[in-house]
Amino acid sequence: MTTTVEAPPASVVSSTYRTLSIGLVALIVLVAFEAMAVATAMPVVARDLGGMHLYNLAFSATLAAQVIATVLGGRWSDVRGPLQPIAVGVVGFVAGLLVAGFAPTMEVFVAGRFVQGLGGGLIQVSLYVLVARAYPPAMHPKVFALFSAGWVVPSMVGPAIAGFVVENADWRWVFLGVALIVIPSALLLWRGTAGSALSGGTAEPAPGLGRKLVWATVTAVAAALIQYGSAQALAGLPLLLVGVVLLVVALPKLLLRGSLRAAPGLPSAPVLRGLAFGALTAAQVLIPLMLINVRHMTPISAGLVLTVGALGWSTGSWIKGRGTIGHLTxxxxxxxxxxAGIGLITLVLVDAVPIALAFLAWALAGLGIGALHPTVSVLVLQMSKQGEEGANTAAVGVGESVFTVVAVAITGALFTATGEAFLVGFAFAFVLALVAAFVAPRFAQSVPAGTMEEVTS
Structure with a gap:
C-alpha cells in the first residue's frame, strides 16, 4: 500500500511566483502610500488652490469613483480576465495623479482625484481576481498577508514623507512622484504574468451590468453626500438626508440576496467586513483628536498609536497566513x-490611565482586523464559482466602503451633536464591532460554492 504525502504549498516568493508577488506588493504599496500621504498634503493643497470649500469633496470624489470602478472591475475581470482591468486601472490611476499634480484650480484637482479613484478601484478588485487565478487556494492566505504587509510601510512613513515634500519642495510632487513609479511596478507585475492564461475570462457577460453600474453610480453619489453632509454640521443635514434616501434605494441592488439581513454563508460577507472595518475606521478618526486634545500628546506621538495599529494589522495577517488559527477564530x-481595542482606548480618556494603554489597545485592534480582513477575502474566493470571483469580491468591496462611510458619518454626527463627547463616538464604534462578532459565525458556515447570488431586480 502506497501512501501519498501531499506536498506543502510553494512559497509566495519561490521562483515560480517571485516576480508576480513582488509586482503585486509594489502596486499595493503605491496605492497605500498615496492614500496615506494625501491626507497630510490636502490642507496645503486646498489653501494653495483656494479651494477649502471643496476640501471634503476631494476625498468624496475618490470614494465615489472607487464604488463605481469596483462594480465594473469585478465583472470585467470575470469576463475578460484580470489583466485588462488592471492595465486600464493603472492608466487611470496615473492619469488622475498627473491631473491632480498639475491642477491649476481646486475643481481640476477634484476631477483628478475622481479619475484616480476610478483607476485605483479597478486595480484593487482585479488584483483579488488575479490572486484567485494565479495562485493555488492553499497559498491565498499568504498572498493576502502580503497585501496587508504592503500597507504597513506606507502607514508608517507615508505621512512623514508627504510632510517633508510639502514643507521642502512642492505638494505637487506627492502626486507626480507616485505617478513616476507606478508604471515600472505595473511592468514588473506584467512580467510575472507572462505566458499565463490570465488574460482569458471564465464567465459570460452579465446582461444586467449596465443597470448595476447605474445603481453603483447612485450609491457612489449617496456615499459622497453622506460623507460631505456629515462634515457640515446643520448646514449639511439636507445633503445627509438625501444621501441616506439614495443609499437605502440603491445599495440593495449591489449587494447579495440576503446580505442586509446577514443570511448564512456568503451573503453575510459584505456586512461582516463592512461592520468590522467601519468600527475600526470610525474609532480611528477620533483617536488622534482625543489624544491631542484630551491627553495633550503631540501630533507625531498620536500618529505613532495608529502606526502601532498598522503593525498589528500586518502581524494578524501573518499569523492567519501561517494557518495557526481557524477561519471562525x-x-x-x-x-x-x-x-476590545476600542473599549480599552476609551479608558485613555481618564487622565489617571497611562498613555501606554493607547498603544496596547490599538495593537489589539490591529491584530483583530489583520486576522479578519484577509480571512473574508480567502473565504469569498473559496466559496465562489469559477468566473464569479470578481463579481463576488466587488460586492464585498462595495459593502465595506459604504458601511465604513456610514459608520464614520454617524460617529462624526454623534460626536458633534453631543458637544464633542468622545465617549459616545467610541461607544458606537464598539457596538459595531460586537455586531460583527455576532455575524461572523453566520459567514463562516460551510456552504456550497456559488451561493453568493447577485440581485438582478
Whole structure:
C-alpha cells in the first residue's frame, strides 16, 4: 500500500511566483502610500488652490469613483480576465495623479482625484481576481498577508514623507512622484504574468451590468453626500438626508440576496467586513483628536498609536497566513479584538490611565482586523464559482466602503451633536464591532460554492 504525502504549498516568493508577488506588493504599496500621504498634503493643497470649500469633496470624489470602478472591475475581470482591468486601472490611476499634480484650480484637482479613484478601484478588485487565478487556494492566505504587509510601510512613513515634500519642495510632487513609479511596478507585475492564461475570462457577460453600474453610480453619489453632509454640521443635514434616501434605494441592488439581513454563508460577507472595518475606521478618526486634545500628546506621538495599529494589522495577517488559527477564530476573534481595542482606548480618556494603554489597545485592534480582513477575502474566493470571483469580491468591496462611510458619518454626527463627547463616538464604534462578532459565525458556515447570488431586480 502506497501512501501519498501531499506536498506543502510553494512559497509566495519561490521562483515560480517571485516576480508576480513582488509586482503585486509594489502596486499595493503605491496605492497605500498615496492614500496615506494625501491626507497630510490636502490642507496645503486646498489653501494653495483656494479651494477649502471643496476640501471634503476631494476625498468624496475618490470614494465615489472607487464604488463605481469596483462594480465594473469585478465583472470585467470575470469576463475578460484580470489583466485588462488592471492595465486600464493603472492608466487611470496615473492619469488622475498627473491631473491632480498639475491642477491649476481646486475643481481640476477634484476631477483628478475622481479619475484616480476610478483607476485605483479597478486595480484593487482585479488584483483579488488575479490572486484567485494565479495562485493555488492553499497559498491565498499568504498572498493576502502580503497585501496587508504592503500597507504597513506606507502607514508608517507615508505621512512623514508627504510632510517633508510639502514643507521642502512642492505638494505637487506627492502626486507626480507616485505617478513616476507606478508604471515600472505595473511592468514588473506584467512580467510575472507572462505566458499565463490570465488574460482569458471564465464567465459570460452579465446582461444586467449596465443597470448595476447605474445603481453603483447612485450609491457612489449617496456615499459622497453622506460623507460631505456629515462634515457640515446643520448646514449639511439636507445633503445627509438625501444621501441616506439614495443609499437605502440603491445599495440593495449591489449587494447579495440576503446580505442586509446577514443570511448564512456568503451573503453575510459584505456586512461582516463592512461592520468590522467601519468600527475600526470610525474609532480611528477620533483617536488622534482625543489624544491631542484630551491627553495633550503631540501630533507625531498620536500618529505613532495608529502606526502601532498598522503593525498589528500586518502581524494578524501573518499569523492567519501561517494557518495557526481557524477561519471562525480569525473572524469572530478578530471582531472581538477590535471591540476590545476600542473599549480599552476609551479608558485613555481618564487622565489617571497611562498613555501606554493607547498603544496596547490599538495593537489589539490591529491584530483583530489583520486576522479578519484577509480571512473574508480567502473565504469569498473559496466559496465562489469559477468566473464569479470578481463579481463576488466587488460586492464585498462595495459593502465595506459604504458601511465604513456610514459608520464614520454617524460617529462624526454623534460626536458633534453631543458637544464633542468622545465617549459616545467610541461607544458606537464598539457596538459595531460586537455586531460583527455576532455575524461572523453566520459567514463562516460551510456552504456550497456559488451561493453568493447577485440581485438582478
Amino acid at each position: 480569525a473572524l469572530r476573534g478578530g471582531a472581538l479584538l477590535i471591540a
